[in-house]
Amino acid sequence: MPETPVATSGAAAGSGAASASGAASASGAAIRLENLTKQYAGNPYPSVDNVTMEIRAGETVVFVGPSGGGKTTLLKMINRLIEPTSGRIRIDGEDVTDMDPVKLRRKIGYAIQSSGLFPHMTVAQNIALVPKMVGWSKSRVQDRVEEMLDLVGLDPGQFRGRYPRQLSGGQQQRVGVARALAADPPVLLMDEPFGAVDPITRDHLQDELIRLQHELHKTIVFVTHDFDEAIKLGDRIAVLRDRSHIAQFDTPEAILTNPADDFVSGFVGAGAALKRLNLTRVRDVEIADFPTVTVDDPLQDIFDKLRDSQGNELLLLDRHRRPYKWLRRGDLSRAKGSLARAGTLVHDTVTRDATLRDALEAVLIDNGGRVAVTGRRGEYTGVVDMATLMNSVQEMLEADRLEAAEHRSAGGLPEEGLEHPFVRDAGGPEGPA
Known part of the structure; x- marks a missing residue:
């Protein structure tokens, strides 16, 4: 059987880091890359050229850059799926460059595009x-399998016996992440893991990863070509030029508001103010309550609750308390003793870990001025409405304008023209450019 690069830490193997065994989960480990270089025979230039980088324990760092620029090569050198030509790799201070690569990979989780599950x-x-x-x-091991499936939101009783071909793309990716985390590694490498799924599934998988990281505090190194994904997931982003030269390595806020040069500005692109919405989560704004009923409630009780409510709408929940339909008074008058044809299906929801941009898109698509917020099992927890989102947007833009003004007064930007790309998008005192 070929060696798989998903893995665990030595501590996990010895003392047991899984909560199923009663011990605390292993936290992230610091990574230091020192003058890391990869030169392939016959190629006049190195694919990765003299990269030095510090990744702090427990943070998510995202590599983003042009195709063919060496992002994946740099990532794979960390677990030595690709051997460096020169340079050193240190994980929690230990030099792993000359370590047995198989043992190293068992200390590092690895998740790739299309999950990489063994089909048999x-x-x-x-x-x-x-x-x-x-x-x-x-x-x-059995306890850990149950725990991991539950952690990624899959019912163990329903999914443990299935084969990868019996899963959707999103389910396969969840299992891929569960496998990468199964032996509780301190480090998780992710190579465009969500690149092969549809946009809606991708958003949900990103939210799931954010939720998992809040619980587990691993060190995650993530490769993507999508700058919006980098903003959403990264504590820090490394914008890489050709040969993995670092153009800028900073927080998403700093890169959006102060890109280092034209190359970085090209990755930020137009609409930086809108991209700023990817930095705030639904959990950071007010999640309001909303009148709800369930499919098991008597129809007359639903009529009475809608008549007595201040609004003109109820949210119908299924037997698992998941959002099912939006019900209006006119819908109920046409129900004729049944809810089967009444109401409008809930087409989209967001989690507390979704970004405000996700929530805004969902509200605009639904056209009802609100979106339901759900928990890890899809259960209803509240709603976010357009007014809340717009107030949050205005507060962010005002804060950014004040920051830009302070930066200009300190000599960081020219007084005229508002040449900074973020200020142009946000609109300064002279209006948007």
């Missing part, structure tokens, strides 16, 4: 692979 193995067998390799007991 069930979901449970895929997730259990590395814990078995490092010698976990059968009962502990």
Whole structure:
């Protein structure tokens, strides 16, 4: 069987980091790349040229740059799927450059595009692979499989026995992440893991990763060509030129408001003010309550609740308390004793970890002026409406205008012209450019 690069830490293998075994989960590890270079034979230029970088323990760092620029090569040198020509790799201070690469990969989780699951193995067998390799007991492995499926929002009873071909693309990616985390590695490498799924599924997978990181605090290094995805996921973003030369390595806020040069500005692109919405989560704004009923409520009770409510609408929840339909008074008058034909199906929801941009898009598509917010199992937790979103946008833009004005007064920007690309998008005292 070929060696899989998903893996665990030595601490996990020895003392047990899984909560199923009663121990605390392993936290992230610091990574230092020192003058890392990859030169392929016959190529006059290195694919990765003398890269030095510090990645802090527990943070998510995103590599973004042009195709063919060396992002994936740089990522794969961290777990030595690609061996560096020169330079050093240190993880939590330990030089792993000369370590047995198989043992190293068992300390580093790895998730790729299209999940990389073994098709002849069930979901449970895929997730259990590395814990078995490092010698976990059968009962502990079984507990970990259950825990991992629950962690990524898949019902263990429903999914553990399925094969990858029986899963949707989004489900496969969730299992891929579960497998990468199964043996509790401190470091997780992700190479465009959501690039092969549809945009809606991709948004949900991004939200799921954000939620997982809030719980697990791993060190995540993530490769993408999508700058919006980088803004949404990254604590810091490394914008890489050809040969992985670092054009700018900073927080999303700093890159949006103060790109280092024209190359970085090209990645930021137009609409920086809108991209700013990717930096604020739904959990950071007011999530309002909304009158709800369930499919099991008597029809007369639904009539009475809608008549007594201040608004003109109810949210109908299914038996699992997931948003199902929006009901208006006129819908109920046509129900004729049944809810089957009444109301409008809920087409989109957002989680607390979704960005304000996700929420705004959902509100605009739905045209009802609101979007339902759900928990990890899809259960209803509240709504966010257009007024809340617009107030948040205005507050962010005002804060950015004040920051830009302070920067200009300190000599950071010219007084005339508002040449900074973010200020142009946000609109300064002379209006948008």
